[in-house]
Amino acid sequence: GAVVSQHPSRVICKSGTSVKIECRSLDFQATTMFWYRQFPKQSLMLMATSNEGSKATYEQGVEKDKFLINHASLTLSTLTVTSAHPEDSSFYICSARVPGGLNTEAFFGQGTRLTVV
């Protein structure tokens, strides 16, 4: 299947700093990528839909100024957690949709475990 690479896999940062997470589709071009957040022992919640060349679409309740999404190319989307606080500590995971038809399969990255201290 298609490969989606997410980097870094783990990051620890100090409160108040910003952290950038990258999501790359390695063997296909992804016009749409999705960012999810998973709190410990909970399910995945969609944060935003990242569209190449246009602004991301955020889900209700997600602060767009805090979670900056950039999808500058067909193979890369980035999520920047700005001015991170301990409550932002979570598992962030991206997925990319393989183009080519109605609702094709979405492949997930390995996830990034963010710890804010």
Next chain:
Amino acid sequence: AQKVTQAQTEISVVEKEDVTLDCVYETRDTTYYLFWYKQPPSGELVFLIRRNSFDEQNEISGRYSWNFQKSTSSFNFTITASQVVDSAVYFCALSEGYGNKLVFGAGTILRVKS
């Protein structure tokens, strides 16, 4: 609105037992897709199956099988002869029409003991 319910929070079985993970969904669309993913302790999501709403045929893949019943809005997942390596969190998910936004169930923790 879309909703996925996995009523079983945690299941423990002994190796070689069969186990069924339940998934019930809600949607107003006639075109939708259902998914199962496995999340081992390492965290990554492993795709297991995708089924569209027009295909109610049950599927078997090795020790895995899925039972899709539109009449009860269920998409249950059975592991036959479970193994310790099957221990993970299993998520059922739903997406409607075009777009691939997934709504996930709460997940079921499966523990397989040797």
